[in-house]
Amino acid sequence: MRPFARLNRFFNRLPVNLAIVFMCVFWIVPTFGVFVTSFRSREAVRTTGWWTVFIPKSKTYVEGQQEYETYCLSCHGAAGNAIPNADLSDPNLVAQYPRSNRLLVALRQDINGKPHLQNPTLPQDANQALQVLAPIISYMNTLSGGGQSDINKLSLRNYADALVGYKGTGDYLTDCQQGVPSTLAKFKCNASDLLNPEGMGRAFLNTVAVAVPSSILPILFAAFAAYAFAWMDFPGRHWVFAILVGLQVVPLQMALVPIARLYSSIGLQSSFLGIWLFHTGFGLPYAIYLMRNFLGGLPREVFESVYIDGANHWTAFWKMAIPLSVPAIASLGIYQFLWIWNDFLVAKIFLSDKPVLTVQITNLIDPRGGNWHLLTGAAFLSFIVPMLVFFALQRYFVRGLLAGSVKG
Amino acid sequence: MAAPKIMKQGRVVPWLYVLPALAVILIFVVYPTLNTTYLSFRNRSGDQPASADCIAGSPCWGVFENYRYAITHPDMVQALRNNALWLLLMVPATVAIGLFISVLADRVRYESLVKSIIFMPMAISFIGAGVIWRFMYYIETGGNPQIGVFNALLTSVGFKPVPWLSTAGINNLALMLVGVWLWAGFSMSILSAALKGLPIEVLEAARVDGASEWQVFWRVMLPMIMPTVTVVVTTMVIIVLKIFDIVFVMTGGNFGTEVIANRMFKLIVTNTGRSMAIAVILLLLTIPIMIINVRRFREQEATR
Numbered sequence: 001m002r003p004f005a006r007l008n009r010f011f012n013r014l015p016v017n018l019a020i021v022f023m024c025v026f027w028i029v030p031t032f033g034v035f036v037t038s039f040r041s042r043e044a045v046r047t048t049g050w051w052t053v054f055i056p057k058s059k060t061y062v063e064g065q066q067e068y069e070t071y072c073l074s075c076h077g078a079a080g081n082a083i084p085n086a087d088l089s090d091p092n093l094v095a096q097y098p099r100s101n102r103l104l105v106a107l108r109q110d111i112n113g114k115p116h117l118q119n120p121t122l123p124q125d126a127n128q129a130l131q132v133l134a135p136i137i138s139y140m141n142t143l144s145g146g147g148q149s150d151i152n153k154l155s156l157r158n159y160a161d162a163l164v165g166y167k168g169t170g171d172y173l174t175d176c177q178q179g180v181p182s183t184l185a186k187f188k189c190n191a192s193d194l195l196n197p198e199g200m201g202r203a204f205l206n207t208v209a210v211a212v213p214s215s216i217l218p219i220l221f222a223a224f225a226a227y228a229f230a231w232m233d234f235p236g237r238h239w240v241f242a243i244l245v246g247l248q249v250v251p252l253q254m255a256l257v258p259i260a261r262l263y264s265s266i267g268l269q270s271s272f273l274g275i276w277l278f279h280t281g282f283g284l285p286y287a288i289y290l291m292r293n294f295l296g297g298l299p300r301e302v303f304e305s306v307y308i309d310g311a312n313h314w315t316a317f318w319k320m321a322i323p324l325s326v327p328a329i330a331s332l333g334i335y336q337f338l339w340i341w342n343d344f345l346v347a348k349i350f351l352s353d354k355p356v357l358t359v360q361i362t363n364l365i366d367p368r369g370g371n372w373h374l375l376t377g378a379a380f381l382s383f384i385v386p387m388l389v390f391f392a393l394q395r396y397f398v399r400g401l402l403a404g405s406v407k408g
Numbered sequence: 409m410a411a412p413k414i415m416k417q418g419r420v421v422p423w424l425y426v427l428p429a430l431a432v433i434l435i436f437v438v439y440p441t442l443n444t445t446y447l448s449f450r451n452r453s454g455d456q457p458a459s460a461d462c463i464a465g466s467p468c469w470g471v472f473e474n475y476r477y478a479i480t481h482p483d484m485v486q487a488l489r490n491n492a493l494w495l496l497l498m499v500p501a502t503v504a505i506g507l508f509i510s511v512l513a514d515r516v517r518y519e520s521l522v523k524s525i526i527f528m529p530m531a532i533s534f535i536g537a538g539v540i541w542r543f544m545y546y547i548e549t550g551g552n553p554q555i556g557v558f559n560a561l562l563t564s565v566g567f568k569p570v571p572w573l574s575t576a577g578i579n580n581l582a583l584m585l586v587g588v589w590l591w592a593g594f595s596m597s598i599l600s601a602a603l604k605g606l607p608i609e610v611l612e613a614a615r616v617d618g619a620s621e622w623q624v625f626w627r628v629m630l631p632m633i634m635p636t637v638t639v640v641v642t643t644m645v646i647i648v649l650k651i652f653d654i655v656f657v658m659t660g661g662n663f664g665t666e667v668i669a670n671r672m673f674k675l676i677v678t679n680t681g682r683s684m685a686i687a688v689i690l691l692l693l694t695i696p697i698m699i700i701n702v703r704r705f706r707e708q709e710a711t712r
Contacts, residue, residue, distance in 0.1 A: 023509060033543060
């Protein structure tokens with residue numbers, strides 16, 4: 001019976017499929033959560049899990065209505081305009097309280113010598129109070145015709161904050177629009193803010209400036225050496241090469257202090273040249289190993305034919321070896337580029353006053369966990385390039401891993 | 409492989425090709441290694457022998473004083489023990505999960521999608537992964553709902569939230585999970601390539617002889633890809649010995665999660681002698697791997 005055979009096969013394969021799907025979900029969820037969070041407002045991140053974005057809200061439900069009715073309805077009325085001096089349906093008044101902490105400050109002030117809220121009073125604990133006020137702000141926005149409050153809207157504001165390095169209590173774009181003095185003291189509110197040394201924009205440029213030459217230089221040096229190891233005869237080449245294989249796993253921790261001292265004595269501390277050379281030194285053993293294995297694997301006839309035609313090594317290197325090893329160079333380049341893009345330790349030590357992306361992220365971490373909106377945006381800014389490289393050139397990247405053994 | 413003799417090259421030319429690279433390696437790898445070893449026998453600022461840091465009445469190992477710290481100080485004992493734990497748990501876990509996924513994914517039609525998903529964390533930084541997982545493990549103590557996935561799951565079924573990263577015993581495992589999440593893709597892609605390279609006839613022969621899939625895997629596949637497993641294991645051992653960023657960004661080495669490389673980083677400015685002694689310990693630990701790699705390389709050359 002065919003249908004049963006199919007059903008049978010489906011159930012036979014079900015455990016395999018379930019196991020695989022489970023693994024994939026487990027592998028995606030952490031990154032996906034950070035991705036979703038990076039678009040949510042600070043208020044929303046603080047008060048609800050990122051997954052609530054995907055839980056549909058019923059149409060009759062209006063955010064904050066319940067809280068409003070508990071705390072405000074008796075005085076301000078259902079439409080919000082019962083007290084003319086404090087008209088909650090007035091957009092201008094509501095605009096003064098974009099965030100729950102500002103509203104909390106206002107509500108903690110007495111009115112005519114009596115507490116603003118009497119029956120019931122707000123929770124004493126500030127965090128719990130803010131949790132009540134966030135939906136109320138949302139509802140005030142609804143009342144004043146502004147529609148739903150922006151706390152549940154997804155936006156790129158976190159990315160703007162991360163790019164310019166904004167660490168205030170609001171957000172950079174809104175503050176600039178409203179001309180908040182504390183923000184204007186630090187930022188000019190134009191494109192030049194992207195170069196703020198505390199921002200991810202500047203860090204991005206620094207990272208590019210580190211990673212590109214640090215990927216090209218070792219390949220250049222390695223190509224020459226690998227050619228000689230593969231196609232030239234000289235005494236000791238087996239020994240030297242075996243030593244290079246061993247040097248691949250030397251931990252770079254061994255070099256930090258001596259090189260840092262060397263740099264400060266010749267004025268290379270915190271310079272791009274210094275970090276390029278350092279990455280070149282530690283990238284070379286692996287690069288030579290991989291290139292030499294690739295070049296050595298090319299058919300001997302290729303080189304013999306050009307030698308017979310009277311070419312010298314220099315021409316053979318440029319006309320045959322380099323063009324033929326483009327796949328190896330691509331793998332190696334991508335591997336080295338990603339490695340350096342993601343490096344933290346070397347940049348932390350050798351570029352202390354020019355933070356790269358990884359270092360800048362650690363500067364943004366708030367141990368109390370109060371700025372996940374900013375941190376998640378910053379993290380994703382640092383992922384953009386590796387992700388693009390990865391999805392576009394995954395084949396080469398895997399090949400670079402497969403070809404060699406270990407890098408130091 | 410011998411170079412073709414047809415091309416005359418003289419004695420000097422090969423060295424012109426090799427020397428620029430060798431010079432860079434000498435300056436940036438070999439010289440610092442020797443210098444670091446020297447500094448490990450000097451005091452905290454490097455201007456006197458290590459014995460100068462000894463305190464009268466306390467134990468002192470003379471010029472090996474920094475090594476006394478690196479081997480016997482409680483902070484270092486904890487770090488060495490944690491690194492051993494990472495080696496014992498994370499390396500096998502990464503290899504096992506890599507194998508598990510490559511064997512299973514081979515049986516489904518969406519194999520390349522699965523592999524991309526598992527491999528993707530390899531593209532991002534340890535620091536980025538640290539942020540991602542700090543968020544997963546986050547515990548909200550101020551009264552708001554839990555926004556970290558693990559604690560939200562726990563509270564939704566009625567349990568109390570767990571401070572994953574500050575609870576000794578759990579936190580090391582939590583950090584290792586991040587390491588496995590990052591590196592399983594590496595082990596998977598290498599092992600999967602090896603599995604796909606196995607001759608189908610051998611596997612079929614085993615199946616015809618009545619071996620179950622389970623037996624085929626343990627008795628035929630695994631022994632045949634053992635050399636590749638060794639490559640993955642040696643690579644992972646090196647990675648794990650030097651593990652630093654994950655710990656630095658997630659716990660800072662607090663709450664009993666200290667590791668060697670983090671200890672070395674903490675002391676790099678305040679006590680260079682001790683920091684360098686720790687670096688030398690790290691190097692000594694990698695030497696077995698170095699020997700294995702060189703030996704494997706020579707075997708490969710011999711069969712070439």
